[in-house]
Amino acid sequence: MRILVAAAVFAVVLVGCAEDGEEAGTTQGARTHTVATTTAPSGTEDMQAVGQDPDDVEGPLDLKLIEARREGDLLRLEFQMWEPWDEAVLESPSLLVPGTNRLTLFYDVDLDGRIDYRGRFIFSEGVLSLVISGRGQAFEPVPVNRLDNDVVSVVHAVDVFFVVLGEAEIESEVDLQIAMRSEFDGVPDRAPDEGWIRVPFA
Numbered sequence: 379m380r381i382l383v384a385a386a387v388f389a390v391v392l393v394g395c396a397e398d399g400e401e402a403g404t405t406q407g408a409r410t411h412t413v414a415t416t417t418a419p420s421g422t423e424d425m426q427a428v429g430q431d432p433d434d435v436e437g438p439l440d441l442k443l444i445e446a447r448r449e450g451d452l453l454r455l456e457f458q459m460w461e462p463w464d465e466a467v468l469e470s471p472s473l474l475v476p477g478t479n480r481l482t483l484f485y486d487v488d489l490d491g492r493i494d495y496r497g498r499f500i501f502s503e504g505v506l507s508l509v510i511s512g513r514g515q516a517f518e519p520v521p522v523n524r525l526d527n528d529v530v531s532v533v534h535a536v537d538v539f540f541v542v543l544g545e546a547e548i549e550s551e552v553d554l555q556i557a558m559r560s561e562f563d564g565v566p567d568r569a570p571d572e573g574w575i576r577v578p579f580a
Contacts, residue, residue: 438463
């Protein structure tokens with residue numbers, strides 16, 4: 379079932395960050411849509427795509443493991459740090475702009491090796507949310523679940539990524555790629571270190 383619910387349009391300003399040489403600008407006047415969510419799984423079984431990263435940087439945002447599964451129009455994602463961490467490390471006064479420390483999920487929906495959408499994990503007003511934007515669009519914040527002191531899960535629709543500015547839809551029953559980047563006290567980490575985690579359509 380296609381989940382393409384347009385929400386009210388509002389002006390969004392999201393500060394981007396460059397990653398692996400990719401251009402990252404500011405999204406202004408973006409079209410806003412709702413990214414549907416569902417209850418996250420309680421475990422990591424049957425995850426189809428896995429990305430690992432060594433214990434290689436200091437701080438609570440040292441990425442360890444990313445596991446993802448595509449279920450039709452939904453993407454289920456769990457990720458783990460090397461040590462326990464508190465959401466407050468990603469605190470920001472607003473969901474519109476990430477804080478000093480950052481945790482960003484990258485999406486490559488056409489498998490060309492370039493970032494098409496960014497999902498920023500932001501802790502604001504006591505809630506950790508995933509805020510996704512890209513290609514002139516912005517989406518309603520997605521609630522994030524803490525499964526453990528170091529494990530986080532989130533589930534959201536991805537068919538909206540295949541709508542071109544809300545006007546035309548292209549084939550969404552395809553694989554996509556993801557990667558994650560953190561930055562704590564100015565020190566970056568990435569999982570995987572290079573390339574992408576390919577998530578097959580299922």
